[in-house]
Amino acid sequence: MPANVTMTVGEDNVITVKGPKGELKQQINSNMKVEADNGVLTIERPNDEKENRALHGLYRSLLNNMVIGVSEGFRKELELVGVGYRVSNNGQVLELSLGYTHTIFLELPPEIKVETKMERNKNPLIILESFDKQLLGQVCAKIRSFRKPEPYKGKGIKFVGEQIRRKSGKTAGK
Numbered sequence: 285m286p287a288n289v290t291m292t293v294g295e296d297n298v299i300t301v302k303g304p305k306g307e308l309k310q311q312i313n314s315n316m317k318v319e320a321d322n323g324v325l326t327i328e329r330p331n332d333e334k335e336n337r338a339l340h341g342l343y344r345s346l347l348n349n350m351v352i353g354v355s356e357g358f359r360k361e362l363e364l365v366g367v368g369y370r371v372s373n374n375g376q377v378l379e380l381s382l383g384y385t386h387t388i389f390l391e392l393p394p395e396i397k398v399e400t401k402m403e404r405n406k407n408p409l410i411i412l413e414s415f416d417k418q419l420l421g422q423v424c425a426k427i428r429s430f431r432k433p434e435p436y437k438g439k440g441i442k443f444v445g446e447q448i449r450r451k452s453g454k455t456a457g458k
Contacts, residue, residue, distance in 0.1 A: 285320070285323045285324070285325055286303070286323075286351070286355045287323070288303060288304055288355060289301060289303040289351055289354055291320050291325065291351075293318055293320075296311065296314075297311060297312040297314055297316070297318070298311050299311075299312055299318060299347065299350075301347070301350045301351055301354050302354060303351075303354025303355045303415070304354070304355065305353065305354050305355065305357050305415040306353075306354055306395065306415040307354065308350045308353060308354060308415065308416060310343075310346055310347065310350060313339050313343070315329065315330050315336060315339070316328070316329060316330075316336075316339060316340065316343055317330075318343075318347075325347060325351070327340060327343055327347070349417045349418075352417075353414075353416060353417055357413055357414065357415050358413070358414055358415070358416075358417050358420050359411065359412070359413045360411075360412050360421075360424050360443065361409055361410070361411050361412075361443065361444040362409070362410040362412070362424060362427060362428065362441055362443060362444070363407045363408070363409055363410075363441070363442055363443070364380075364382070364407055364409075364431075364441055365407050365433070365438055365439055365440060365441075365442060366382070366383060366439035368381070368383060369381065369382055369383065369407075369408060369431075369439075370402065370408060371400045371402065371408045371409075371410055372400055372402070373398050373399070373400045376391060376392045376393075376394065376396075376398065377389055377390070377391050377392070378390045378391075378392060378398060378400075378410070378427070380427075382430055382441075383431070388430055390426070390427065392412075392423060393419060393423070395414050395415065395416055395419060396412055396413070396414045396419065396420060396423055397412070397413045397414065398410065398411070398412055399413075409444070410427065412424060424443075427441060428440075428441045428442070428443075433446075433448045435449055435450055435451040436451055438450060
């Protein structure tokens with residue numbers, strides 16, 4: 285664990301991780317034992333049953349994401365591909381114009397920092413940053429659900445660097 289991150293195990297196996305970016309809590313199954321000594325976080329399972337092995341890996345990954353989140357944070361970039369697609373933000377309210385008859389307003393949680401970029405001859409960008417990876421992914425999925433990338437023209441909201449599988453259209457009849 286980084287030096288600026290502290291972890292405490294509370295009652296009912298609730299683990300709290302505090303760092304410079306924020307504080308996260310996660311409840312862990314009562315079978316798992318979590319210990320922190322000398323900056324090393326260890327999770328022990330009671331036996332090698334299938335369910336305990338699965339939970340062991342899950343909680344190790346969740347706690348790792350919590351530690352990385354409160355120390356460094358996470359960042360996702362979404363790109364709007366399509367003619368006339370626009371985005372702007374006013375504080376924590378995201379305003380999306382995606383070719384529908386109305387604009388979409390989405391209020392973001394206070395844990396997420398949002399930034400939008402609209403440059404000439406480039407696709408608009410939405411940049412989201414947070415210390416909570418799970419919440420960040422959920423918000424990105426919600427934004428993406430307004431216009432998923434379609435396979436024929438590639439229009440929609442996609443992650444930067446994501447490859448969209450393209451399909452060829454109809455072929456000429458005769």
